[in-house]
Amino acid sequence: MEICGKRQFELLEKMSFVRMGGTEQELAAANILMDEIKAMGLEPVLEPFEIEDADLVAGELEVLRPYNKKYVVRAYKLSENTPEEGLTAPFYYAENLTAVDLANCKGKIVLINGFTSTELYRKLLKAGALAFITMSGTMLETEENSDLFTRTLRETTRAFGNMPGANIRITDAFEIVKNEASLVKLTAINKPVTRTSHNIVVTIEGSEKPEEIISFGGHYDSVEFSKGAHDNAAGSVINMEILRYFNENKPKRTVKVMWYGAEEMGLLGSKAWIKAHEDELDRHLCMINTDMAGVVIGYDVARVIASKEATAHCDAFMRRKGYNVGVTQELYSSDSVPFADKGVPAINFIRFGHHVGGTFIHCRNDVKEFLSEKALAKTTKYVLDYGVELVESVVFPFDRTVPAEMKEKIDKYLAKKEMEEAKAAKKDK
Numbered sequence: 001m002e003i004c005g006k007r008q009f010e011l012l013e014k015m016s017f018v019r020m021g022g023t024e025q026e027l028a029a030a031n032i033l034m035d036e037i038k039a040m041g042l043e044p045v046l047e048p049f050e051i052e053d054a055d056l057v058a059g060e061l062e063v064l065r066p067y068n069k070k071y072v073v074r075a076y077k078l079s080e081n082t083p084e085e086g087l088t089a090p091f092y093y094a095e096n097l098t099a100v101d102l103a104n105c106k107g108k109i110v111l112i113n114g115f116t117s118t119e120l121y122r123k124l125l126k127a128g129a130l131a132f133i134t135m136s137g138t139m140l141e142t143e144e145n146s147d148l149f150t151r152t153l154r155e156t157t158r159a160f161g162n163m164p165g166a167n168i169r170i171t172d173a174f175e176i177v178k179n180e181a182s183l184v185k186l187t188a189i190n191k192p193v194t195r196t197s198h199n200i201v202v203t204i205e206g207s208e209k210p211e212e213i214i215s216f217g218g219h220y221d222s223v224e225f226s227k228g229a230h231d232n233a234a235g236s237v238i239n240m241e242i243l244r245y246f247n248e249n250k251p252k253r254t255v256k257v258m259w260y261g262a263e264e265m266g267l268l269g270s271k272a273w274i275k276a277h278e279d280e281l282d283r284h285l286c287m288i289n290t291d292m293a294g295v296v297i298g299y300d301v302a303r304v305i306a307s308k309e310a311t312a313h314c315d316a317f318m319r320r321k322g323y324n325v326g327v328t329q330e331l332y333s334s335d336s337v338p339f340a341d342k343g344v345p346a347i348n349f350i351r352f353g354h355h356v357g358g359t360f361i362h363c364r365n366d367v368k369e370f371l372s373e374k375a376l377a378k379t380t381k382y383v384l385d386y387g388v389e390l391v392e393s394v395v396f397p398f399d400r401t402v403p404a405e406m407k408e409k410i411d412k413y414l415a416k417k418e419m420e421e422a423k424a425a426k427k428d429k
């Protein structure tokens, strides 16, 4: 089978719309993928799962002293609500979150640089902040050429306690700090809702070793405002081409191709799939994840969440075949992590955009115009070729293990220690 960049690009264009986890648009994208699969004569399985989300009700920051002005903010989803009439308190800009900063946070509405991490959030809670405000964007943005993002207070962060939070444009934060705001009123209200997202799964039974499974995957959802061409319609269409290949060339081992929903909300699709299919995971020899591809100005890498042997095998394969891919043993934040967490070696293939302005993700500028058929086909070729190598090898080339040094990184990434701590703290109360 000839890899066809044109066919891939056409499918990518079809799903070029905002498709956030659990929305009707995400389901519309799933249906586009399913139609493509059915046209090959295959039967996709659509697996629903529930996700926690929230609707935004109100978001405003009003400076009361020394001047008066109202700014639009976005309440953090799943954060505690302010009173309906707003929360009035002194304002503090904690620019560095040093001990000095923290000593000044008590009883105040606190603005921080950028976004918060679980660690910083815990410090703010402990310091007695009443609410937090984060900032996003760049100083070059205008209301016409950019969007104000909504953030979510993740479960691992909320576990330690909740407080009202909001996100503001950096240009507005600049004005507020420059004019030395001292008293503000924050209104940030959201309403938790349960939504349904979906994974798509196609299985092609192996002819010789059906009990051994190699899975190919990637997420098909996007974040708000983003058509997600690079991240990750590109990976979605690469996996479609891989499915097409194994449909025409029956595999020796069983091949599963999966499209995950709600990855951008915290790998929710792959986590849900793992939870629902834990019984078959010991048959999975490897997971190959493709998350971001297709950009013209960029470069290809493989991030291997597995043993040194698996990494060396992948690296040697790329060298031998002359594929220009930088291979490292490294964690990558994507749907591969929940698999590796269960001991399944996981390999991420990524074509990153050049880091300064080559492409954009997670915003309105993640569009097909920065991608090309050729760049898409280039990544597809080596992902498929490596996949065939694994699926068809006489004896599987590396062991089904995830070594301790990678497990440690996974545990840290999944904030397992923090979750344990939060659980213990709750019990103590």
Ligand SMILES: [Zn+2]
Binding pocket: 219, 231, 232, 291, 292, 334
């Ligand atoms: Zn992605």
